Amino acid sequence: MQNEVILKVQDLSRRFGGVRAVDGISFEVKSGEALGIIGPNGSGKSTLINLITGFVKPDKGAVFYKGNNITGLKPHKIASIGIARSFQTVKPFYNLPVYKNLIIPLYSNRVKKQLKGGCMGDRDEAAMHLLEEVGFERESNLPYKITGTLPHGYLKKLELARCLCLDPEIVIVDELFSGMSMSEIASAMPIMEKIVAEGKTLIMIEHRLRELFRVVQGVMVLNFGKIIARGTPEEVVKVEEVKEAYLGKEGETVA
Amino acid sequence: MKIKKGYRKERLDRGIKARVDDVFAISSYREIMYLAMPRTLFIIFLLLLPLSGSITGPYWQGVIIITCIIALLTLSWTFMYSVGLISLGHAVFFGIGAYIAGWLSSSLNLSPLITIPLAALSGAVLGALLLYPVLRLRGIYFALITFALPLFMMRLIEATGCLGGTAGLSGLHAFPSRLFASYLVIFVLLFVLFGYLKIMDSDFGLVLRAIRDSDLSVHAAGINVPLFKAQALFIGALPATFAGAFLTHYYRFVGMTAFALEYSIFPITSAVIGGTGLFPGAVLGAFILTPLSESLRAFGTLRIAIYSLLLVLFIVRLPEGLFSFIQKKYFQFERWVPLERKDDNAK
Amino acid sequence: MFESILVYGLVASAILLLISLGFSITFGLSGIANLSYGGIYLSAGYLTWYLINVLQFPLFAAALTSVTLMAILGALIYRILIIRVRGNIMNEVVVTFALGLATMELFRFLGFGGYGFSLPSVASGGIRILGQAIGFQRLLIIGVAILVALLLWYFTRRTKTGLALLGMAQDEYTALSLGIDSDWSATYSCAIGAAITALAAVLIFPLGVIAIDEGYKVLIRMMAVTVLGGLESTKGLVLACIILGYFQVTVSNLASPRWTEAVFLGAILFVLAFRPSGLIGQSKELEERV
Ligand SMILES: Nc1ncnc2c1ncn2[C@@H]1O[C@H](COP(=O)(O)OP(=O)(O)O)[C@@H](O)[C@H]1O
Ligand SMILES: [Mg+2]
Numbered sequence: 002m003q004n005e006v007i008l009k010v011q012d013l014s015r016r017f018g019g020v021r022a023v024d025g026i027s028f029e030v031k032s033g034e035a036l037g038i039i040g041p042n043g044s045g046k047s048t049l050i051n052l053i054t055g056f057v058k059p060d061k062g063a064v065f066y067k068g069n070n071i072t073g074l075k076p077h078k079i080a081s082i083g084i085a086r087s088f089q090t091v092k093p094f095y096n097l098p099v100y101k102n103l104i105i106p107l108y109s110n111r112v113k114k115q116l117k118g119g120c121m122g123d124r125d126e127a128a129m130h131l132l133e134e135v136g137f138e139r140e141s142n143l144p145y146k147i148t149g150t151l152p153h154g155y156l157k158k159l160e161l162a163r164c165l166c167l168d169p170e171i172v173i174v175d176e177l178f179s180g181m182s183m184s185e186i187a188s189a190m191p192i193m194e195k196i197v198a199e200g201k202t203l204i205m206i207e208h209r210l211r212e213l214f215r216v217v218q219g220v221m222v223l224n225f226g227k228i229i230a231r232g233t234p235e236e237v238v239k240v241e242e243v244k245e246a247y248l249g250k251e252g253e254t255v256a
Numbered sequence: 257m258k259i260k261k262g263y264r265k266e267r268l269d270r271g272i273k274a275r276v277d278d279v280f281a282i283s284s285y286r287e288i289m290y291l292a293m294p295r296t297l298f299i300i301f302l303l304l305l306p307l308s309g310s311i312t313g314p315y316w317q318g319v320i321i322i323t324c325i326i327a328l329l330t331l332s333w334t335f336m337y338s339v340g341l342i343s344l345g346h347a348v349f350f351g352i353g354a355y356i357a358g359w360l361s362s363s364l365n366l367s368p369l370i371t372i373p374l375a376a377l378s379g380a381v382l383g384a385l386l387l388y389p390v391l392r393l394r395g396i397y398f399a400l401i402t403f404a405l406p407l408f409m410m411r412l413i414e415a416t417g418c419l420g421g422t423a424g425l426s427g428l429h430a431f432p433s434r435l436f437a438s439y440l441v442i443f444v445l446l447f448v449l450f451g452y453l454k455i456m457d458s459d460f461g462l463v464l465r466a467i468r469d470s471d472l473s474v475h476a477a478g479i480n481v482p483l484f485k486a487q488a489l490f491i492g493a494l495p496a497t498f499a500g501a502f503l504t505h506y507y508r509f510v511g512m513t514a515f516a517l518e519y520s521i522f523p524i525t526s527a528v529i530g531g532t533g534l535f536p537g538a539v540l541g542a543f544i545l546t547p548l549s550e551s552l553r554a555f556g557t558l559r560i561a562i563y564s565l566l567l568v569l570f571i572v573r574l575p576e577g578l579f580s581f582i583q584k585k586y587f588q589f590e591r592w593v594p595l596e597r598k599d600d601n602a603k
Numbered sequence: 604m605f606e607s608i609l610v611y612g613l614v615a616s617a618i619l620l621l622i623s624l625g626f627s628i629t630f631g632l633s634g635i636a637n638l639s640y641g642g643i644y645l646s647a648g649y650l651t652w653y654l655i656n657v658l659q660f661p662l663f664a665a666a667l668t669s670v671t672l673m674a675i676l677g678a679l680i681y682r683i684l685i686i687r688v689r690g691n692i693m694n695e696v697v698v699t700f701a702l703g704l705a706t707m708e709l710f711r712f713l714g715f716g717g718y719g720f721s722l723p724s725v726a727s728g729g730i731r732i733l734g735q736a737i738g739f740q741r742l743l744i745i746g747v748a749i750l751v752a753l754l755l756w757y758f759t760r761r762t763k764t765g766l767a768l769l770g771m772a773q774d775e776y777t778a779l780s781l782g783i784d785s786d787w788s789a790t791y792s793c794a795i796g797a798a799i800t801a802l803a804a805v806l807i808f809p810l811g812v813i814a815i816d817e818g819y820k821v822l823i824r825m826m827a828v829t830v831l832g833g834l835e836s837t838k839g840l841v842l843a844c845i846i847l848g849y850f851q852v853t854v855s856n857l858a859s860p861r862w863t864e865a866v867f868l869g870a871i872l873f874v875l876a877f878r879p880s881g882l883i884g885q886s887k888e889l890e891e892r893v
Pocket of ligand 2: 046
């Protein structure tokens with residue numbers, strides 16, 4: 002499986018009114034690869050994710066997953082074949098207790114089968130386990146709180162946990178770290194590293210380059226809906242266009 | 257608020273105490289009584305109601321039945337609401353059930369015991385199919401379209417003259433007896449109430465509640481949201497179509513009034529007054545409002561105006577509804593406890 | 604036959620446009636589905652009637668007064684009621700819906716139903732177009748509908764305030780950070796919507812009598828048009844009005860007038876089955892701005 006192309010995006014385009022949010026993007030991701038996507042606000046990163054995961058329909062272009070054309074499939078179909086995504090603006094189930102948030106993906110067809118027995122107890126246990134993994138201590142009362150009362154950083158982690166529930170092959174996270182405190186980011190880093198270590202494919206949109214570059218091997222830079230650079234982090238930060246578009250004229254040094 | 261000098265008010269929640277305690281130990285039978293009492297009382301109350309008809313006379317017996325019917329409609333409305341489907345025209349489900357039962361009874365000459373379940377089921381399927389395409393859309397489309405549907409159904413029947421046209425279908429089969437009818441509707445009401453509570457407690461119900469919070473996340477969790485909504489719509493429509501079918505046989509008549517505005521607005525008002533989204537609240541609301549509105553029947557359409565105004569008032573002023581209010585009063589009690597004196601610490 | 608459909612279809616389309624513009628502009632500018640406009644429509648009719656017949660206002664002054672008062676009423680409805688439930692779609696819809704119902708049923712109870720309630724036309728007489736006699740009142744409706752539609756289009760696409768309001772509806776947070784007060788923009792949008800609905804009432808009621816059911820009819824047509832046209836686009840709205848208007852007239856000419864109401868049912872069912880997001884609305888079932 003390693004080094005096979007798992008996701009292929011071909012000439013994907015989408016306009017909103019006059020705005021070309023995504024404009025003819027093509028790229029490939031290999032199985033087990035960790036890819037970062039960066040670019041200024043409004044450059045079309047989130048729209049690209051929405052196109053891949055079926056939340057927005059493309060005007061043109063196609064998406065292939067393991068060689069199968071998945072363009073235009075419904076979002077739940079795409080999720081259930083193994084592409085999980087998080088939302089940039091968190092969308093938890095505010096009125097449910099925290100751990101119940103994870104029962105929902107665990108109830109989906111993809112995982113229902115894998116959870117042997119599939120009875121209530123199994124699912125609750127699986128949910129608690131995943132929560133623990135993203136940093137909700139089991140002993141604390143956090144998992145039982147109503148979700149709406151959690152601080153924002155925790156909601157972000159919950160968003161991530163919801164992706165992981167699906168036991169996905171590709172994890173796509175959209176600006177996970179924005180809105181997290183430094184210590185929360187520090188605690189979330191090992192999770193990201195673990196996802197990669199487990200051999201899952203990771204696509205990560207991120208503004209925090211320092212952390213991003215520690216996780217990913219390749220980076221893709223978007224601007225005005227187009228790819229303006231792709232390569233390793235070191236290569237990418239050297240490209241003049243990227244410095245201008247993203248880092249500002251002077252070009253900030255990035256470790 | 258009164259203030260007692262040197263004391264502070266403390267509020268305890270007995271419900272939480274009773275419930276939390278039984279996690280650790282078999283709770284005392286007083287605690288169980290305490291938790292189970294309201295619902296037991298309610299069940300006993302309902303079961304005794306029809307018997308009281310022999311004392312109060314047929315008029316009140318009729319009111320009891322109408323009240324249960326409105327309660328069923330309200331439960332149905334509340335179930336849809338808890339998936340995020342706001343129905344402004346519940347009369348459409350009611351009317352579909354009513355007309356199917358009427359048609360089955362008049363053309364196939366079937367007994368109510370067959371037409372009612374048949375009409376309830378097929379009506380709910382029809383309703384779910386009719387509205388399935390709208391379920392894919394977010395926002396207010398469902399509300400807009402459900403509002404329009406009953407009005408159009410009326411026009412359609414008026415224009416085509418089918419199903420009895422403006423005259424309706426009359427002389428339909430009656431129930432064996434009034435008492436039978438009362439107990440039938442009461443049992444169904446209890447069944448629906450506790451059935452709905454059960455469903456909402458299950459993982460299936462959890463998904464439905466999640467859809468209301470954030471449908472996008474449910475999509476992203478790999479769950480076919482329109483399918484779940486359609487199932488919810490079917491389950492939600494059942495009591496309403498039953499109510500329609502039941503009333504058809506109760507009145508032995510079905511006419512265009514089955515799509516009347518009353519059946520759309522009464523459930524919404526009852527639900528809001530009882531506490532939007534709460535099933536016991538739905539029943540409470542219907543049991544408060546329907547007898548009231550029956551006594552206002554002389555005022556004709558003014559009832560709708562009154563109901564609407566009540567609706568506005570409650571949404572704006574007491575959005576959590578009466579049930580939560582009563583629940584709080586039942587479970588919480590307040591007492592005065594002496595304040596620790598400052599000079600105690602100083603010592 | 605053909606000419607009559609051509610001419611009267613246009614009139615019907617203009618009527619639809621005029622009654623649905625108010626609802627649509629409020630929704631477009633503030634995202635509020637204000638279902639109380641059926642009540643506003645009726646109130647405007649009776650108010651004008653009262654001003655003319657009881658207080659002896661001249662027609663034009665009466666019309667102007669009612670439009671102004673209805674605009675104020677629209678704003679008040681927002682400031683007093685909607686503002687308290689803003690953001691909760693269910694409550695917004697239910698509160699405005701209930702308010703509309705209460706108004707209409709109150710009028711019915713007070714005995715405003717019967718004949719004898721009618722408004723005078725602005726101008727009697729008419730001309731012939733394509734051999735069809737058409738009254739000045741109907742011409743006026745066509746003119747005003749087009750004018751109002753153009754004005755609104757100009758206001759929302761070309762003026763600063765309009766653009767700001769539009770941006771507001773699309774992205775409340777950004778607009779807030781630009782210093783646009785969402786409550787005031789919503790107040791204006793409700794006032795404008797109510798004013799246009801009142802204007803429609805003053806112009807359209809002279810064609811018939813003021814009856815309670817007109818309020819419901821208007822509400823339904825408003826919805827049929829917006830559902831068919833899609834909630835977001837003006838183009839779709841105009842298109843839906845033209846389609847429904849001509850369809851309605853064709854049906855009532857070829858079959859019978861009692862079928863006209865069923866046309867709207869047909870339209871809604873069609874939209875339901877084939878194009879749930881409206882005729883030219885793209886399927887935006889899941890999209891949202893991120
Ligand atoms: N649903 C939508 N409707 C209209 N415009 C949109 C929508 N979603 C995104 N856009 C526009 O597309 C462009 C790209 O947005 P986005 O993909 O969110 O950028 P990023 O995530 O890189 O910040 C922006 O100009 C944005 O305003
Ligand atoms: Mg983004």
